[in-house]
Amino acid sequence: MANFSKSSVPRFSVEVYQNEYLPEGGSEVHAVVTVTATGGGTTGGVPLPATAARRLPHPRSPAQGGAAHDHRAPGDGGYDTAGGPGRGTAVVLMVDCSGSMEYPPTKMRHARDATAAAIDTLHDGVRFAVVAGTHLAREAYPGGGRLATADARTRAEAKEALRRLAPGGGTAIGTWLRLADRLLAASGAAIRHGVLLTDGRNEHEAPRDLRAALDACAGRFTCDARGVGTDWEVAEVTGVASALLGTADIVADPAGLAADFTRMMEHAMGKEVPDVALRLWTPAGAEIVFVKQVAPAVEDLTGRRTEAGPRAGDYPTGSWGDESRDYHLCVRVPPAGLGQEMLAARVSLVRPDPSGGLPETLGQGLVRAVWTADTAASTSINPQVAHYTGQAELARVIQEGLEARKSGDLYGATAGLGRAVQLAAASGNTDTAKLLSKVVDVVDAATGTVRLKAKVADADEMTLETRSTKTVRVNRTHMKKP
Numbered sequence: 001m002a003n004f005s006k007s008s009v010p011r012f013s014v015e016v017y018q019n020e021y022l023p024e025g026g027s028e029v030h031a032v033v034t035v036t037a038t039g040g041g042t043t044g045g046v047p048l049p050a051t052a053a054r055r056l057p058h059p060r061s062p063a064q065g066g067a068a069h070d071h072r073a074p075g076d077g078g079y080d081t082a083g084g085p086g087r088g089t090a091v092v093l094m095v096d097c098s099g100s101m102e103y104p105p106t107k108m109r110h111a112r113d114a115t116a117a118a119i120d121t122l123h124d125g126v127r128f129a130v131v132a133g134t135h136l137a138r139e140a141y142p143g144g145g146r147l148a149t150a151d152a153r154t155r156a157e158a159k160e161a162l163r164r165l166a167p168g169g170g171t172a173i174g175t176w177l178r179l180a181d182r183l184l185a186a187s188g189a190a191i192r193h194g195v196l197l198t199d200g201r202n203e204h205e206a207p208r209d210l211r212a213a214l215d216a217c218a219g220r221f222t223c224d225a226r227g228v229g230t231d232w233e234v235a236e237v238t239g240v241a242s243a244l245l246g247t248a249d250i251v252a253d254p255a256g257l258a259a260d261f262t263r264m265m266e267h268a269m270g271k272e273v274p275d276v277a278l279r280l281w282t283p284a285g286a287e288i289v290f291v292k293q294v295a296p297a298v299e300d301l302t303g304r305r306t307e308a309g310p311r312a313g314d315y316p317t318g319s320w321g322d323e324s325r326d327y328h329l330c331v332r333v334p335p336a337g338l339g340q341e342m343l344a345a346r347v348s349l350v351r352p353d354p355s356g357g358l359p360e361t362l363g364q365g366l367v368r369a370v371w372t373a374d375t376a377a378s379t380s381i382n383p384q385v386a387h388y389t390g391q392a393e394l395a396r397v398i399q400e401g402l403e404a405r406k407s408g409d410l411y412g413a414t415a416g417l418g419r420a421v422q423l424a425a426a427s428g429n430t431d432t433a434k435l436l437s438k439v440v441d442v443v444d445a446a447t448g449t450v451r452l453k454a455k456v457a458d459a460d461e462m463t464l465e466t467r468s469t470k471t472v473r474v475n476r477t478h479m480k481k482p
Helices: 106-121 152-161 173-188 205-219 234-243 254-269 374-380 383-406 411-428 432-436 459-466
Strands: 011-018 028-038 089-096 127-131 136-143 191-198 220-226 248-251 273-281 287-295 311-319 324-333 343-353 360-371 438-443 450-451
Touching: 011 383, 011 450, 028 248, 028 360, 028 383, 089 173, 089 254, 106 127, 106 152, 106 191, 106 220, 127 152, 127 173, 127 324, 136 152, 136 173, 136 191, 136 287, 173 191, 173 205, 173 234, 191 205, 191 254, 220 234, 220 254, 234 248, 234 459, 248 254, 248 459, 254 411, 273 287, 287 311, 287 383, 324 343, 324 360, 324 383, 343 374, 383 411, 383 432, 383 459, 411 432, 411 450, 432 459
Parallel strands: 011 360, 089 127, 089 191, 191 220, 220 248
Antiparallel strands: 011 028, 028 324, 127 136, 273 311, 273 343, 287 324, 343 360, 438 450
16 A cells, blocks of 8 residues: 655555455456545645634725725625635525425425535635526526625625525526536536425426436536425436435425535535546457446446546546545456466545646555465455445345335345345445335345335335445454454
8 A cells, every 4th residue: 555645735545455366357447435534735736824814994994094885796605715724615506496395394494504504614715606496597695697705704605695585486407507607617616516495396497407407417517306295206306416426315394494405515624635546557459348436336437537647547436635545446357377467456535736737646555466376365355345336236236125115116125125224234234224124124134134114104114215325344353454
């Protein structure tokens, strides 16, 4: 393992867990790569000066010998953010204001309160805007194609604008995302993030239009998505989060929105390094079979590869703060003779140079292949690889089981959800096990014997589906890397 770091950025480490031994004729190498970032000290890759943000005098202020008249437009903050917290970060909050938000009447109030809570969580100096989403997208604050700079004044202005939001109209999520993209791009911020809240189905644009919007926004900003209530489509909300490298969740009770938005914004404010990519180099004759993020949630990155030079490709991971993630790689190598050894892949964490130069390498690890006649060595499955193979299967069988249940295939639903119960129990994924117990009656978790519940609340089924990709990490207390 190699570690490349500077004092002004989080320290990235790359650890590789694998069984490098292959039998004669073997060609597939599996590895779990753990990437950890700790000790951040930048915003958007630009070192911060030691001085704090300072208050700027208003036009014609007493400091200039004139009367204290404030002629700033809404959103014009009074802080010089050249060295302040949040420099280089921009956030757009997209709030569903369609007609369905009127029922029950408290839903819109809770959405306004949640957005206000998120605004209160923004660090001083962060650029932000609020978009009201219906079948059209409208700038609710500050307007004029601009973003405001977070301080006490602009937070108060934004919350006043929120009070004027009223439900009415349809839902076209793609238009919200495209407006957010334009606003974030105009901000010039290095870390660009969106938060999207919806309570209904995307009924006022074609699926291809939403897909086109997601394709256009991918790689330009990250986005967390939330569905409130139970009348929205899980695949649409999770699809937004997946395409834009964010999180998705359900808030079945609108009263819980403010707490969820506060946690979500706190997490977003912790991001310090933007646009990090997982770069995989393979030797001649080798190829990448798949690349998946497997913790904290399963996300297949295989199809998102962009070429990065001879035999190298980049896989996007979004922005990073102090956190750790796991990735499962599968590499196919040309078979070699017994006793031969080769480098199957070089794994690097890279981020682009803001000035357009060569990317900076933040961390690196190596995946090896060794051919052996020792059957015990070549048939042993690395515990990390085994664990995450099971977690990926868990996510898949939950989704297949729920789909079978919806289509009336009770046998398929029982088999899929029973297997999910078995995998959750074996891996210690207690959160998923609890969610499964609201959909099936568990007879024997160890064997996956279950009975489908006759009645299942919509919120329970949607929660299981939305959170099906969340994983637990393997216990490494007694584990050693090879």
